[in-house]
Amino acid sequence: MIEQLATMAPGPLHWLVLTALLFAIGTYGILTRRNAVGVLMAVELALNSGALNFVVFNRYVAPAGVDGQIMSIFVIAVAAAEVVVGMAIFVVLFRHRQTVDVTRMNRIRD
Amino acid sequence: MNGQAASTVFFYVFAAVSVALAVATVISRRILRAAVALMGVLATSAAFYVMLDAEFLAGVQILVYVGGIVILLVYAVMLTRSSELIEDRPSGRRRGAALAVSTLFFVAAAGAFVASRFETLRPGALTVSGTTEIGRRLLDQGSTGYVLPFELISLLLLSVLIGGVVIARTNPDKGEDAK
Numbered sequence: 001m002i003e004q005l006a007t008m009a010p011g012p013l014h015w016l017v018l019t020a021l022l023f024a025i026g027t028y029g030i031l032t033r034r035n036a037v038g039v040l041m042a043v044e045l046a047l048n049s050g051a052l053n054f055v056v057f058n059r060y061v062a063p064a065g066v067d068g069q070i071m072s073i074f075v076i077a078v079a080a081a082e083v084v085v086g087m088a089i090f091v092v093l094f095r096h097r098q099t100v101d102v103t104r105m106n107r108i109r110d
Numbered sequence: 111m112n113g114q115a116a117s118t119v120f121f122y123v124f125a126a127v128s129v130a131l132a133v134a135t136v137i138s139r140r141i142l143r144a145a146v147a148l149m150g151v152l153a154t155s156a157a158f159y160v161m162l163d164a165e166f167l168a169g170v171q172i173l174v175y176v177g178g179i180v181i182l183l184v185y186a187v188m189l190t191r192s193s194e195l196i197e198d199r200p201s202g203r204r205r206g207a208a209l210a211v212s213t214l215f216f217v218a219a220a221g222a223f224v225a226s227r228f229e230t231l232r233p234g235a236l237t238v239s240g241t242t243e244i245g246r247r248l249l250d251q252g253s254t255g256y257v258l259p260f261e262l263i264s265l266l267l268l269s270v271l272i273g274g275v276v277i278a279r280t281n282p283d284k285g286e287d288a289k
Binding site for chain 2: 002003005008010011012013014024025026028029033034036037038040041044048051055056058060062064066067069072074076077078079080081083085090091093094095
C-alpha cells in the first residue's frame with residue numbers, strides 16, 4: 001500500500017493540471033459573476049494559480065535557484081496593488097450608482 | 111519512501127479541497143460566502159507552497175493574501191452593500207458560454223502538458239536555505255539579481271497607496287463626492 005502510494009508521488013504534470021484547473025475555474029467566475037467584487041475574487045483565483053505555476057517550475061525544472069519563487073512574490077505584490085485600486089473604484093462607483101453590477105456598467109458617465 | 115507516500119496523500123487531499131472551495135468561490139450566490147471560500151483556497155495554496163519547498167512563500171501567502179487581500183475584499187463587499195443581496199443566477203446562455211470557454215482552456219492546457227516533457231534543466235540543490243537565497247537575490251545588483259524589479263514594485267505599491275486614497279475619498283469642502 002505504502003509502496004504503491006510512493007510510486008504515485010505528484011510530478012510536474014499533476015501540479016500543472018491542478019493549477020490549470022484552478023485557472024479554468026477562475027475564468028468561469030470572471031465570465032459569469034455579475035457583482036464586480038465577485039469578478040475581482042475570480043481574478044485573484046486565476047492570479048494565485050499563476051503564482052503557484054511559477055513555483056512548480058522552480059521546483060521541478062530549475063531546483064538549483066529561486067527565480068520562480070521571486071516571480072511569485074512579484075505576482076502576489078501586483079495582486080495586492082490591483083485589489084486596492086479595484087476596491088477604491090468600486091466604492092466610488094457604488095456611491096454614484098448604488099450598484100456594482102457589471103452588466104449595468106455600459107455607460108461611462110451618468 | 112514514507113515521505114513520498116505522505117506527499118501523495120497530502121497532494122490529492124489538498125487538491126480536492128482546493129478545487130471544491132474554488133468552485134464554491136465562483137458559484138456561491140452570497141458574496142460573503144464566496145470570500146470565505148476564497149480564503150480557504152488561498153490557505154490550501156500556502157500548503158502547496160510548503161509541499162513545493164517554498165516555505166517563505168507560504169508565509170507570504172498567509173500574510174498578504176489571507177490576512178490582507180481577503181480582508182480588503184470583505185471591506186469592498188461591505189462598503190458596496192453586496193452582502194445584503196443574493197446575486198441573481200447567471201442566465202443559462204452566459205453559464206454555457208463560460209463553461210465552454212473554461213473547459214476549452216483546461217482541455218487545451220492539459221493536452222499540452224501531457225504532450226510535453228519536463229526535464230530538469232538546472233539540476234542540483236540549494237546550498238543555503240530558500241529564504242536566505244531569496245533575500246540575497248532580491249537585493250543582488252549583479253546580472254542574476256532582482257534589485258530593479260524589487261524597487262519598481264515598491265514604487266508601484268506607493269503609487270497604489272496614494273491612488274487608492276485619492277480615488278475613494280470624498281471632498282469635504284464641496285459636501286459631495288470628489289470627481
